[in-house]
Amino acid sequence: MKIMNCPLNGPRNISEFICFGEVSIMPCPQDSSDDEWADFIWLSNNTAGVVREWWCHAATSYWFIAERNTVTDEILATYPASDVFTDRVEFKHKNNL
Amino acid sequence: MRSPHYRTLISAGARFESCMNASCVMDYGNGKNQEAAQAMQLGLADLTPLPRTGFKGPEMVQWAGSAGLKIGQHNNRAYLQEDGLLVARLSDSEILVLNGLGSRLDQCARLEEKHKHSRPAGCYTVPRSSASAWLMLTGQYSTDALAKLCGMDLRVKNFSGGAIAQTSVARTNCIVIRNNMGEIPAFHLLFDCSSTEYMWSCLVDAGMEFKGAPVGYASLLDLHY
Numbered sequence: 001m002k003i004m005n006c007p008l009n010g011p012r013n014i015s016e017f018i019c020f021g022e023v024s025i026m027p028c029p030q031d032s033s034d035d036e037w038a039d040f041i042w043l044s045n046n047t048a049g050v051v052r053e054w055w056c057h058a059a060t061s062y063w064f065i066a067e068r069n070t071v072t073d074e075i076l077a078t079y080p081a082s083d084v085f086t087d088r089v090e091f092k093h094k095n096n097l
Numbered sequence: 098m099r100s101p102h103y104r105t106l107i108s109a110g111a112r113f114e115s116c117m118n119a120s121c122v123m124d125y126g127n128g129k130n131q132e133a134a135q136a137m138q139l140g141l142a143d144l145t146p147l148p149r150t151g152f153k154g155p156e157m158v159q160w161a162g163s164a165g166l167k168i169g170q171h172n173n174r175a176y177l178q179e180d181g182l183l184v185a186r187l188s189d190s191e192i193l194v195l196n197g198l199g200s201r202l203d204q205c206a207r208l209e210e211k212h213k214h215s216r217p218a219g220c221y222t223v224p225r226s227s228a229s230a231w232l233m234l235t236g237q238y239s240t241d242a243l244a245k246l247c248g249m250d251l252r253v254k255n256f257s258g259g260a261i262a263q264t265s266v267a268r269t270n271c272i273v274i275r276n277n278m279g280e281i282p283a284f285h286l287l288f289d290c291s292s293t294e295y296m297w298s299c300l301v302d303a304g305m306e307f308k309g310a311p312v313g314y315a316s317l318l319d320l321h322y
Contacts, residue, residue, distance in 0.1 A: 001248070008172060008188055009263055013248050016265050059270040060263045062188065 006057045007064045007080045020054040022047075023065055023084070029091055050076065052084075100145040101230065102294040109311050116314070117196075117203050119146030124313035132316040137281055139236040139309030141300050142317055144285075145293065148196040148205040149231060151223030157190050160220040164212045168192065173261040175274050180204060183285075185261055185274055193225060193272065195285065198321050229272075230293040233317065234300065235283040238307035243284065245303040247273070253282065267299040278320045 002014040022044055027036045045051075048071050055066045055078070065084060067076040098119040100106060111122040122143055124132055132140075152161065161168055161184075168176045168186050175185040181197020182204050196204050209222055234243065243251050246267040250256065253275075262273040269292050274285040288296055301309070 012264060057263075059265055060187070 004055070004066070004075055005078050006060075006062065007078055008062045009057055009060060012057065012059075016057055016059055018056045018058055020056060020063075023052040023054055026089070054081075098146050098226070100143050100293065101290050102143075102297055105294060105297060106143060106311070111311070112313070116146070117148060117201070119148075121146045122311075122313045123315045125311055129315070129319065132312050133319045135310050136235045136312045136316040136320055137237065139238040139242060139304050139307045140234070140312030140316065141297070141304060141309060142233045142235065142312050142314060143297070144231040144233055144314065145290070147231065147314075148203045149194060149225045149229070149287075150205040150209055151191065151193045151225045152220055153191040153223050154217075154220040155190055156217045156219030157192060160212070160216055161192060163215065164208065166192075166194075166208075173263065175259045175261055175276065177259075182208075183274070183276060185272070187261070187263065187272070191223070193223075193287065195231070195274075199318050225287070228290060229287045230290040230296065232286045232296065232300065233283060234286060234304075235278065235281060235312070235317065235320070236309070237282065238304070238309065239282050239284055242300065242303045242307055242309060243273070245306075246299060247271075249273075251275070251284070267296060269296055271296075278317070281320055 003011050004014050004017050005011050024040060027040055050067055050069050053066050053068055054063060056063050064078055064080050066078045068074065069076060106122055110125045112124050112126055113120045114123040166184050167178060168184050172186055172188050175183055177183055181200050183195040183197070185193040185195070187193055194205055194208065240251050247264060249262050249264050251262065251273065256262065256275055258275055258277050260275050264271060264273065266273065266286065266288070269288050271286055271288040276285055277283050
């Protein structure tokens with residue numbers, strides 16, 4: 001059985017978790033080009049090595065970040081998303097829309 | 098209010114009584130002593146009609162303190178209040194509140210109403226009564242029966258009174274709270290109400306090996322006091 005450590009709930013069977021892909025920094029919605037935005041939405045880096053990924057503990061709907069080696073499938077660390085994202089992002093409408 | 102799988106309960110011989118505007122299974126017609134003995138061995142009770150609620154949000158902890166709820170700093174711990182309410186701290190921003198066993202008052206509704214206007218925008222109610230089913234597994238074999246359905250070690254040495262596990266039980270997301278009744282092991286199980294019939298049948302099936310059977314609310318009250 002593969003075990004993952006949830007920052008909220010502790011060690012659990014990997015079947016209780018869902019991976020939601022790599023963590024990437026969102027470009028500024030007001031200032032980014034269409035290409036930059038499309039890259040953020042649709043394209044992934046698919047790195048062979050250590051990556052940061054979004055994971056969710058399904059039983060609690062708790063989202064957190066894991067560092068995982070995609071070559072060995074070894075989970076190196078897990079921590080709350082608040083360790084990385086400290087500020088709330090506010091979305092504003094473009095004036096010309 | 099009644100349990101989503103009341104037909105299953107009726108076929109098992111349930112006798113219902115009105116309790117806080119809800120239809121609650123009081124017993125299964127087996128006699129008081131026999132049902133109490135069953136609950137001490139391995140009993141499964143449906144408490145879904147009884148009141149429960151939840152509060153969530155970044156300002157939940159501050160509000161809970163101002164509302165008089167005494168909760169500790171540790172997540173995944175349940176804190177028994179002086180009036181019998183059981184407050185389960187699920188995370189830094191969420192609590193689940195179970196009505197006290199034996200209380201004749203809807204303490205959860207009172208809690209929601211009493212502090213309704215003082216509740217900040219960063220603390221909102223979670224409609225647990227309509228969203229979550231509530232079963233209780235009691236008795237000396239309850240840990241063994243749960244072990245057949247849940248991968249976590251719920252034995253008392255690793256999962257003591259007041260401990261909470263938010264995990265998978267019979268492949269269903271479930272909140273497991275150990276709330277022993279004196280020396281008798283007991284677990285609250287809360288999960289999505291749409292899975293009530295499935296979870297009930299899984300627990301009954303798992304308990305057959307240990308001669309488990311459904312018990313009514315009355316037998317829990319006998320053990321509780």
